[in-house]
Amino acid sequence: MKKILLRFLTLILILMLALFWVIINPKPAFAQVNTINYNNASLEKRDFSHADLVGGTFVAAEMRGANFQGANLTNAILTKGVLLKANLADANLTGALVDRVTLDGANLKNAIFTEATLTRSRFYDADVTGADFTDALIDRYQVSLLCERADGVNPVTGVATRDSLGCK
Numbered sequence: 001m002k003k004i005l006l007r008f009l010t011l012i013l014i015l016m017l018a019l020f021w022v023i024i025n026p027k028p029a030f031a032q033v034n035t036i037n038y039n040n041a042s043l044e045k046r047d048f049s050h051a052d053l054v055g056g057t058f059v060a061a062e063m064r065g066a067n068f069q070g071a072n073l074t075n076a077i078l079t080k081g082v083l084l085k086a087n088l089a090d091a092n093l094t095g096a097l098v099d100r101v102t103l104d105g106a107n108l109k110n111a112i113f114t115e116a117t118l119t120r121s122r123f124y125d126a127d128v129t130g131a132d133f134t135d136a137l138i139d140r141y142q143v144s145l146l147c148e149r150a151d152g153v154n155p156v157t158g159v160a161t162r163d164s165l166g167c168k
Contacts, residue, residue, distance in 0.1 A: 049087075069107075110154055114164075118142070132157045133164040143167075 036056030043063045050070040060080040070090040077097045085105040092112045101121040108123075110130040118138045123146055130152035138146070147167035153160045 110152075110156070112154065112156060114157070128161055130154050131161050131164070132159045133161070134159055136164075138165075 036053055038061050039057055039059040041058075041061045043058075043061050043066050045065040045067075046063070047067045048071050049067045051068075052072050053068075053076055054072055054074045055076060056073065057077045058081050059077060061078075062082050063086055064082055064084045065086060066083065067087045068091045069087045071088075071092070073091055073093045073096055075095045076093065078101050079097055079099045081098075081101045083101060083103050083106050085107075086103070087107045088103075088111050089107045089109040090111065091108075093116050094112055094114045096113070096116045098113075098116055098118045098121055100119075103126050104122055104124040106123070106126045108126050108128045108131045111128075112132045113136045114132055114134045116133075116136045118133075118136055120139060121142065123142055126146075128146055128150055131150075132154040133146075134157070143165055147162065147165055150161040150165055150167055154164075
C-alpha cells in the first residue's frame with residue numbers, strides 16, 4: 001500500500017513541476033520570432049520582387065497584380081489568396097502551402113513549386129513555361145489543364161515542366 005501511495009505522490013509531484021514549467025515559460029514551442037504576416041492584407045500591385053519571404057503568411061490576402069518575381073517564398077502560406085495576374089516568375093515556392101488560391105493569368109515562368117501543396121487552386125491562363133512542379137500536390141483537373149500549355153525546362157532545377165506535372 002505504501003508503494004502505491006509513494007508512486008501516486010511522485011506522479012502528482014511530476015505533474016505539478018510540469019505545470020509550473022509551463023506557467024513560467026509560456027512561449028509556444030514552434031513560434032517564429034520574425035514571421036512575415038500579411039494575413040487579410042490588401043497587397044494589390046505591391047512589389048515584393050527578389051524579397052526574402054521564407055515562411056511568410058499571406059492568408060486571404062488580396063494580391064492582384066503583385067510582383068513576386070525572384071522572391072523566396074519557401075514554406076510560405078498563401079491560402080485563400082487572390083493572385084490574379086500576379087508576377088511570380090523565377091519565384092521559389094518550395095514547400096509552400098498554396099491552397100484555394102486564384103492564380104488566373106499569373107506569370108509563373110520558371111517558378112519552383114517543388115513539394116508545394118496547390119490544392120483547390122486555379123491556374124486559368126497562367127503562364128507555366130519552365131515552372132517545376134516536382135512532387136507538388138495539385139488537383140487532377142488542374143494538372144490536366146496545366147499540361148495543355150506546359151512547356152520549357154526550369155533553368156534552376158533542370159526539370160521539364162511537363163515531366164514535373166506527369167503529363168502524358
